[in-house]
Amino acid sequence: MFVISDVKKNYGKKQVLKGVELSIAPGECIGLLGVNGSGKSTLLNILAGVIPAKSGSFSFEGRDLMKDRRLRESLVGFVPQNPPLIEELNARDNLLLWYEPEVMKKSLEVGLLKALGIDGFLKTAVGKMSGGMKKRLSIACAMSRNVNLMLMDEPSAALDPVCKEQIKAYVRDFCAAGNSVIISTHDITELEICHRLYVLKDGRLCPYSFNGDADSLARALL
Numbered sequence: 001m002f003v004i005s006d007v008k009k010n011y012g013k014k015q016v017l018k019g020v021e022l023s024i025a026p027g028e029c030i031g032l033l034g035v036n037g038s039g040k041s042t043l044l045n046i047l048a049g050v051i052p053a054k055s056g057s058f059s060f061e062g063r064d065l066m067k068d069r070r071l072r073e074s075l076v077g078f079v080p081q082n083p084p085l086i087e088e089l090n091a092r093d094n095l096l097l098w099y100e101p102e103v104m105k106k107s108l109e110v111g112l113l114k115a116l117g118i119d120g121f122l123k124t125a126v127g128k129m130s131g132g133m134k135k136r137l138s139i140a141c142a143m144s145r146n147v148n149l150m151l152m153d154e155p156s157a158a159l160d161p162v163c164k165e166q167i168k169a170y171v172r173d174f175c176a177a178g179n180s181v182i183i184s185t186h187d188i189t190e191l192e193i194c195h196r197l198y199v200l201k202d203g204r205l206c207p208y209s210f211n212g213d214a215d216s217l218a219r220a221l222l
Helices: 040-048 069-075 091-095 101-110 131-142 161-176 188-193 214-221
Strands: 002-011 014-024 029-033 055-060 076-079 149-153 180-184 196-201 204-208
Touching (some): 002 040, 014 204, 029 040, 029 161, 029 188, 029 214, 040 076, 040 149, 055 069, 069 076, 076 131, 091 131, 131 149, 131 161, 149 161, 161 180, 161 188, 196 214
Parallel strands (some): 029 180, 029 196, 149 180
Antiparallel strands (some): 002 014, 002 055, 196 204
């Protein structure tokens, strides 16, 4: 189980995170909701090790991942809003920055890369890819280490319905295999894949139960 305990973060005098608490069990998909600027991306970036927290811990089986970079990198994958891909390279060459050639070949035939449809645009340069292609390639790169927890920051933003369904199918399969996901989203259709929902508001996480009413969701976020 992954445990987030009393995570705080300041930007200057503004306290963005005021003591975030959350436990994530194997097989769970946690939905993270909140208005722009509420701190969702900040929290995910802290958990991924991109930026430091002011204080708090992020642990797995009692080991603080904030103090063990190698363990965190082996357990946690991160798909940010803007995919960290090299625009001048094609999909294949981007993947080779993360995968051993034989591992990549096998995955393209029967594994994750095949499931994500990466084999359909291997020779396409990132600069010429659609948003959906970039997002799928970003997920593939993040999953190169067979991680146990995937952090996804608005993975379906600005994508077409087909790409959104592909990403939701991937998340379902990933969790069904006993892994976990924290997904930040503004997309109501993604809430159906989440086992629990939380609203990040005033620097803290609050449990939320979505009843299908978009207006009530909007009120809960404000």
